[in-house]
Amino acid sequence: MKIYSVHYRQEAGASLTGLADGAVLVKEGFSWPAFFVPLFWLIYKRMWIVLAVYIAIQIVLTSLAALIGLPDGPVFVCSFALSVIIGFEGNNLLRWTLERNRFRQQAVVAGKDLAEAEQRFFVNAEQQLQGRKSAGVPV
Numbered sequence: 001m002k003i004y005s006v007h008y009r010q011e012a013g014a015s016l017t018g019l020a021d022g023a024v025l026v027k028e029g030f031s032w033p034a035f036f037v038p039l040f041w042l043i044y045k046r047m048w049i050v051l052a053v054y055i056a057i058q059i060v061l062t063s064l065a066a067l068i069g070l071p072d073g074p075v076f077v078c079s080f081a082l083s084v085i086i087g088f089e090g091n092n093l094l095r096w097t098l099e100r101n102r103f104r105q106q107a108v109v110a111g112k113d114l115a116e117a118e119q120r121f122f123v124n125a126e127q128q129l130q131g132r133k134s135a136g137v138p139v
Helices: 010-014 016-022 032-036 038-044 048-068 072-100 114-135
Strands: 002-009 024-027 103-111
Touching: 002 072, 002 114, 024 072, 024 114, 032 038, 032 072, 038 048, 038 072, 048 072, 072 103, 103 114
Parallel strands: none
Antiparallel strands: 002 024, 002 103
16 A cells, blocks of 8 residues: 655645645655656646756756766766655655645545545545534634
8 A cells, every 4th residue: 555645735735625625635655757758747736945956956067077077877876866765755756846835734644546545535524514514603
């Protein structure tokens, strides 16, 4: 089973509909898309600060290699290492980006895939909302 953290804005959590519209599930662990195509993955996830740092590191690496006259081997190894780091830390960086955009981690859920994790989370959220309504607590 895979573990996902559930993030949403506080103002979106007033109802199940608002919660469903604004919820973002982020998988724990290594991100293969971030490893294989980090530039496109960062753009797709709208991680602008991380993207700027990634591009700056690549520019510095390329400029330094040209200035010193390094062969292609060490440059490739450094670029590969950067991709590995992005693969391992990509989802944590996504959580950081969400937090900067006023998303808060509200739950952790497990599932064999994203669809099952979403289903488990929303069933649980619906049960909690129904429990609040039956107890007379404003939702």
